[in-house]
Amino acid sequence: VKQVCLDSSDPDAAKKEYNRLQGEVDLLKTLRHSNIVGFLGTSLYQHVVSIFMEYIPGGSxxxxxxxxxxxxxxxxxxxxxxxxxxxxxxxxxxxxxxxxxxxxxxxxxxxxxxxxxxxxxxxxxxxxxxxxxxxxxxxxxxxxxxxxxxxxxxxxxxxxxxxxxxxxxxxxxxxxxxxxxxxxxxxxxxxxxxxxxxxxxxxxxxxxxxxxKHSFIPKGHTSIKYWEAQKKKCCGTKVSV
The missing domain is CATH 1.10.510.10 (Transferase(Phosphotransferase) domain 1)
Known part of the structure; x- marks a missing residue:
């Protein structure tokens, strides 16, 4: 959840920030791809805008x-x-x-x-x-x-x-x-x-x-074996790309 608190003391600034967030939401709604975070919905409660997105537990x-x-x-x-x-x-x-x-x-x-x-x-x-x-x-x-x-x-x-x-x-x-x-x-x-x-x-x-199409990028390459070899070095979770 991405949350932004709108400035209730400055209506103009709050409106500008809300419109900016609405633009981000409108963009996310149109982008459906397996490698782009999924958009789920929004809410506005007590001057706090919440944008709900797909949960990604592995970290950045x-x-x-x-x-x-x-x-x-x-x-x-x-x-x-x-x-x-x-x-x-x-x-x-x-x-x-x-x-x-x-x-x-x-x-x-x-x-x-x-x-x-x-x-x-x-x-x-x-x-x-x-x-x-x-x-x-x-x-x-x-x-x-x-x-x-x-x-x-x-x-x-x-x-x-x-x-x-x-x-x-x-x-x-x-x-x-x-x-x-x-x-x-x-x-x-x-x-x-x-x-x-x-x-x-x-x-x-x-x-x-x-x-x-660049030769630097291997075609069909995966590093699952590499990450399995690193499994014991991390927190016990299988991490492969």
Missing amino acids: IASILHRLKLFLECQINKDWVAFLHQNRVIHRDLKGNNVMLMPTGVIKLIDFGCARRLSCLNPTAPNSGELLKSIHGTPYWMAPEVINESGYGRKSDIWSVGCTVFEMATGKPPLAHMDKMAALRLTVISATYCLFLISSDQSVRPSADQLL
Whole structure:
């Protein structure tokens, strides 16, 4: 349950926050995918808005990395980012804390508070039509074009996916050794900390559909045996992806 307390002393602010939450709910209602958290309903009681979603008991990818201190080998050739982009939705806050794990090993994307549906209807032209300029997201995972407000589209999510893969491999996002402001500046200036899918130039950054065909992503790969081998190192729960 995601709960937000509306400011009863400021009707205008309360209305603005309620409309923002309603936008998040309207978006969640349209997104039905096995790797996206399921929406169940809402309630408003005594100025508290509650959004009810599918329960995901396994914790986030980030919490697992922090707790177990190990390389997290996940099947990343899922199409959930491509699904969002085909539906004109940009998540805008992709990171380890927003990728949750079911006990069965299925991953679920959560937190659509920053998400935005584009007016552009062409999924193959991610940077044509409507370009967003408002800054949303978390500094270490934000694409250069988001930081410098030059206009961005679907490919800002691709940068964040790359940072999340980096986080899964090392336990921390790129530039985590720096403070947030320094990391933001260096992200704009340099692409030294690139992965196979991160380029500071969004025009040459691959789309989600192109990533699914990349040789870096093994086809039909599972890591069940890997996680079973790690079973004794964690809290006794089978965790596989």
